[in-house]
Amino acid sequence: MSDESAGGLAVRHLTKHFRLGGLLSGKRQVIQAVTDVSLDVPPGESVGLVGESGCGKSTVSRAILRLTEPDAGEVVFDGVDIRQASRAALRKLRQRLQFIFQDPYSSLNQRRSIRKTLEEPLRVHRLGTRAEIREKAEAAIAEVGLPLEALDRYPHEFSGGQRQRIGIARALVLNPELVVADEPVSALDVSVQAQILTLLDKLKAQRGLSFLFVSHDLGVVRHFCGSVCVMYLGRIVETGPTKEVLDAPAHPYTQLLRESSPVPDPTRRLTLIKNEGEIPSPADPPRGCAFHTRCPHRMPVCGERLPELKAQAPGRKVACHLFD
């Protein structure tokens, strides 16, 4: 990963802590959802963000588009810092950055026809005459493999897979350069998941789209993403080319994640040893390396000092004292 990726997305030292509780509502807590996360999505590339629940992967994706306001750090897209941008500049940027959600049902307006849903962003951004807008909505629905009649129907008339196609069409109408996708295929059955992944593959190739792809499924990330960032309790613990990271994981957490992912091959059953313990709460992460409480290779230093994310091999970085 280069430090300054012209044209792409560069996230630097992103931090987001949620404050809970207060005067009347119980114990004050600070959920350290994301701490000091840096990553790059160069133009035309797909970067995976993986980890288990509570690791902060969704918060990163939302903070990048300022769907939640980050506490600190920079989010730079094509040279413009999204956090510093003026309203007008942000509006321009939002055309170029789009979001696909996990659950298309809750992200589509039930009372609006698909046509309205697809045309609205074009109207908001004043992208063309009435006829041109109509044409763009029709092109988008065709591009995601739905018939034109779909435009005059409502979200409840579609299956989960079809709704995700509509969610993708809505992201496409503005002709974005980067799509942030948060678990876009997790709610779907395997056969439908394959249909949607194939569609995303096609869009990636034909439109040269870049993706930040959030997922808990390492198989899906291996298929879709050239490189991957593994998160644990709010921090990135390992990054690198997806194949290398999954075939030879360096961080003990990545190893555990990889070994725990079931493979459809009964001759290679999981051994599942050395895996006890729970994921700690992000309200009270362990001192030092957050993984040390579950780590089979833990050393005295791990409970004291936070390991830095640094180069371990060309293109690969790992945050672990084993590599000091």
Added chain:
Amino acid sequence: MTDPVLDVRGLQSEFRIAGRWYPAVRDFTLAVEANETVALVGESGSGKSATALSILRLLPAVGARIAKGSVMFAGQDLARLSEAEMIRLRGEAIAMIFQEPMTSLNPTMTVGAQIAEVIEIHRGSTRRSAMAEALRLLEEVRIPAARQRLNDYPHQFSGGMRQRVMIAMALACRPKLLLADEPTTALDVTIQGQVLALLNELKQSYGMSILFITHNLGVVAQMADRVAVMYAGEIVEFASVNKIFEQPSHPYTEVLLKAMPRVDRDSAGLEPITGQVPGITALPVGCAFAPRCPLRQPDCDRHPALAPLAAEADHVVRCVVRAGQEAAV
């Protein structure tokens, strides 16, 4: 060989939609042997959960019925038992665990008291010995600091720990058969690994059989001795776990495996299945998979029966093209 623990024959379960009965499970025949794990795998709408609910007689009282077939368990036909007899059997000889443990646990009772209650009701133990047994069970499912956690409430446990509590409760009466419906689907993958390993261990130490229902082929490969693949309410292929993954022979099983992106190897390209699973009100006349099948032939308009592959009596498929042929490789 001894008798199977569970022997389901010709089961058909139906739901009433707009005044008409439609089958959600059709011609379902399956035996689970002693100390064996049989996986029931399929996508949404395949009928796998309706099958589990039928076996346990937990289908809704109104608008659902077992229309045909028998469910033999310990010498009795569960499809014909009275509700009172069924209540005694459930949680005793047949135990069950579900996807979301929080909905199956009582939020107002401590975990220890809930497990102890099961033991008191089914075994007639005193409160004191039941609590001691509850502690032993929590230790057996490896809940850390079990003695303190005995007095905690379900909301104080994480998802993985709650599922362990459910497993402890299921084991309380030393069941012969454990019915597990997507027990790890809501869990994170490292926690899923722990729970699967625990289930495999307990299966050995308790000598029980498991009917394991899941949509996840990776989990099937980890857990099952034999596998039944379901599609549109029917078993379309049934074989040992090795056969299913080495020589998937029903076209649906084949495409399902090819549609799954794998963590351990590169996929040149996924091969998605076009179309969708048919709804129970719109089942095709012949083979239910034919409209989506790459091998479709005119013969597929007739509804196929489960039939063995050539020279392999224990590998059956519901496919006129593949039955009787050599296994596909």
